[in-house]
Amino acid sequence: MINKVDENNNFLMVAKTFKGLEEVLAKELEDLGASKIQINNRMVEFYGDKALMYKANFHLRTALRVLKPIGEFKVKDEHELYKSVQTIEWDEIFSLKQTFAIDSVVNSESFSHSKYVALKVKDAIVDQFREKYDKRPFVETEDSDIRLHVHISHDDCTILMDSSGDSLHKRGYRTKATKAPLNEVLAAGMILNSGWDKKSTFIDPMCGSGTILIEAAMMANGIPPGIYREKFGFENWKDFDADLFEDIQEEELGTEAVEVNVLGSDVSEIAIRIAKQNIENASLSKKINILIKPIEGYNPPQSENGVVVTNPPYGERIKKNEINNFYKVLGDRFKKSFQGYSIWMISNNLDAIKNVGLHPTQKMTLFNGPLECKFLEYQIYEGSKKEKNQ
Numbered sequence: 489m490i491n492k493v494d495e496n497n498n499f500l501m502v503a504k505t506f507k508g509l510e511e512v513l514a515k516e517l518e519d520l521g522a523s524k525i526q527i528n529n530r531m532v533e534f535y536g537d538k539a540l541m542y543k544a545n546f547h548l549r550t551a552l553r554v555l556k557p558i559g560e561f562k563v564k565d566e567h568e569l570y571k572s573v574q575t576i577e578w579d580e581i582f583s584l585k586q587t588f589a590i591d592s593v594v595n596s597e598s599f600s601h602s603k604y605v606a607l608k609v610k611d612a613i614v615d616q617f618r619e620k621y622d623k624r625p626f627v628e629t630e631d632s633d634i635r636l637h638v639h640i641s642h643d644d645c646t647i648l649m650d651s652s653g654d655s656l657h658k659r660g661y662r663t664k665a666t667k668a669p670l671n672e673v674l675a676a677g678m679i680l681n682s683g684w685d686k687k688s689t690f691i692d693p694m695c696g697s698g699t700i701l702i703e704a705a706m707m708a709n710g711i712p713p714g715i716y717r718e719k720f721g722f723e724n725w726k727d728f729d730a731d732l733f734e735d736i737q738e739e740e741l742g743t744e745a746v747e748v749n750v751l752g753s754d755v756s757e758i759a760i761r762i763a764k765q766n767i768e769n770a771s772l773s774k775k776i777n778i779l780i781k782p783i784e785g786y787n788p789p790q791s792e793n794g795v796v797v798t799n800p801p802y803g804e805r806i807k808k809n810e811i812n813n814f815y816k817v818l819g820d821r822f823k824k825s826f827q828g829y830s831i832w833m834i835s836n837n838l839d840a841i842k843n844v845g846l847h848p849t850q851k852m853t854l855f856n857g858p859l860e861c862k863f864l865e866y867q868i869y870e871g872s873k874k875e876k877n878q
């Protein structure tokens with residue numbers, strides 16, 4: 489069994505995220521009290537105790553999953569993999585009656601198929617149960633009680649338990665979505681990366697199903713992202729401490745409500761209907777104001793430090809000159825009506841972005857699913873930049 493426990497009895501965990509969100513995730517972990525935080529590609533490693541593991545699942549806005557390593561081996565071939573997996577006492581981890589699933593990620597010269605690796609690990613686990621009890625636990629890919637991950641990098645193999653179960657982006661409030669909804673974790677990461685102070689006016693004028701608005705309002709009102717989830721993976725673990733988890737859930741219920749202007753609009757009546765439903769699901773109807781309105785006619789309230797975070801159409805389904813023209817209209821609207829605002833926009837359409845006609849003050853690369861996007865900031869100063877500096 490792996491012994492990644494430090495001098496304070498804290499154990500190693502790995503929080504997975506999207507590329508480009510590692511820094512904000514590390515900051516979230518620091519705020520939660522995690523120690524020995526280390527940023528890697530699409531993941532952040534940290535140490536903590538069981539309470540921190542529950543908190544991480546309940547409070548992290550930019551993590552997709554929180555994993556706990558339980559075995560680490562050198563493996564050169566499938567036989568070594570099988571034998572190594574059998575050194576773990578699996579009946580201490582889960583029971584015969586529980587279902588399990590295995591995800592695998594392989595980057596190795598010795599193992600070419602990740603599905604085959606998952607199959608070998610499954611065989612090793614099932615055979616161990618069968619030898620001991622003459623019975624076996626069953627695999628359930630969709631809704632399993634226990635989720636395991638196998639990572640093989642060259643000949644380094646790690647087995648991890650998934651304390652989240654379903655991906656943490658599944659907050660539980662979005663029952664309906666428009667055509668291209670943003671992943672909730674990406675939306676939260678964009679807001680955190682924008683540096684919004686959680687007090688100034690916040691707007692998404694192309695809000696679709698309302699994901700960015702809901703994530704922003706939850707943040708400003710101190711509502712944990714996990715509050716509407718029905719279940720976390722660790723609730724099926726043998727060592728689950730229900731009282732501890734209840735304490736962690738209750739700890740946050742007394743958070744003070746704050747008065748922040750969170751505003752949204754969209755040209756589509758259907759989108760606004762869907763957004764309304766999702767906002768209601770998140771009990772945020774009193775905290776978010778939305779209306780049907782094209783951006784072309786949208787006038788935001790005056791604000792010195794207002795922030796816009798938005799996800800305009802990328803133009804996959806429309807003609808090139810139409811989308812270019814739309815981005816030009818966007819830029820014109822920003823210049824004309826959004827003085828005092830910092831505007832953050834995500835798009836993968838680099839040609840269209842050029843038509844905004846504003847110089848980005850910050851630029852980062854983020855991935856919206858498989859699409860490599862730019863997340864850009866445009867500062868719209870009142871008067872000229874020169875005046876502002878003076």
Ligand SMILES: C[S@@+](CC[C@H](N)C(=O)[O-])C[C@H]1O[C@@H](n2cnc3c(N)ncnc32)[C@H](O)[C@@H]1O
Pocket residue numbers: 665666668669670671693694695696697698699700753754755756759781782783784799800801802
């Ligand atoms: C990529 S979707 C936004 C998805 C949203 N972030 C979500 O999570 O559901 C782009 C949205 O822009 C809206 N839109 C397109 N043209 C618009 C316009 N001229 N004014 C306002 N909204 C517009 C579309 O109706 C669509 O809902």
